[in-house]
Amino acid sequence: MAIAKTDRTKPSFMKNFKGLISLLYLSVVFFSCSSTNRLTMNAVEPARISIPSEVVKIGIINRSLPSEANQTIDKIDKLLSLEGRNLDKEGAESAVSGLFDELSQNDRFEMITVIDSISVQRKGLGVFPAALKWEDVQQICEEFGVDVLFSLEFYDTDTKANYQVEMVSVPNQLGIDMSLPGHKVTLNTLVKNGWRIYDPKNRRLLDEFKSNDQIVSVGQGINPVKAIEAIIGRKEAVLQYSAGLGNLYGLDVRPLRKRIARNYFVRGTDNFKIAQRRAQTSDWEGAADLWEKELNNKKEKVAGRACYNMAIINEINGDLETALEWASKSYSDYRNKDGLRYVNILRNRMSEERLLNQQLSR
Secondary structure, rough: OOOOOOOHHHHHHHHHHHHHHHHHHHHHHHHHHHHHHHEEEEEEEEOOOOOOOOOOOEEEOOOOOOHHHHHHHHHHHHHHOOOOOOHHHHHEEEEEEEHHHHHHHHOOOEEEEOOOOOOOOOOOOOOOOOOOHHHHHHHHHHHHHHEEEEEEEEEEEEEEEEOOOOOOOOOOOOOOEEEEEEEEEEEEEEEEEEEEEOOOOOEEEEEEEEEEEEEEEEEEEEEEHHHHHOOHHHHHHHHHHHHHHHHHHHHHHOEEEEEEEEEOOOOOOOHHHHHHHHHHOOOHHHHHHHHHHOOOOOOOOHHHHHHHHHHHHHHOOOOOOHHHHHHHHHHOOOOHHHHHHHHHHHHHHHHHHHHHHHHHHH
């Protein structure tokens, strides 16, 4: 007797497939009917480090070299951490050079001087030393004709070695790769550095900053010598990275340009739809003309969205005070919750603007 087999695979598959199609359809409808569109605009973020505007001449000093009292400790540290000869000294010099290069490209400064012909209190132990006395800072600035001192307070590298025996692939005389017992050396180099900026006129530290960064170098070969030869570029990597650290510190005195994103309403009335198309062609003033027509719309939701969009156009035009007024009205008069969030965003940006103006005017 023949037994009828029921094929449940196909109906189940078709059911899941139809479900997937329905989900995709709903997703398309959801996004196509979204009430907002996103725009981006340029903004300027205040520098992390605020340098008074009257400061135009910069001096750079290096306090990171070991003092005589700490020479013995430094030598022991070099042996324990497998440091290359003069790596700390050359790394610190690279960091100072990177800072000098970046500050030299900043148009607001008239002169950048690396001061290396003075004797300053040095520690060289990889931690912040006591700050220089203001009398010493004043004397250095007057002697070299600079307004403030950028100081590399400490710089230290600490290297840990990891040694393993494993199989490595080596070509034989016929060019065929063969697996042989080999040696793998991994060096983890921790680079520690700290900076201060001294303002002798106001007798205050403009900044105090430190960072710890790690560089990994790996080498392998059929014998320990070959493995060590493979990581011979570690020193160059450390020096290059150190120059980058100085460069990044110099960038901290620059205001930074950034892109900020905002949402604006595109649904509510035909005017919103037309305004959306105008905005998509960068005709923001034309879009604003249509949003303005909806400010007195009888529907609270529509009027609230129109007020919100008027805040958007004023922020685009750089009028943050008026933008804040419209965003506040959107929430307070028409209960648009997006308006309240926008109020907080605008207040934060206005605070940044005030800080930026202070940096440029002091």
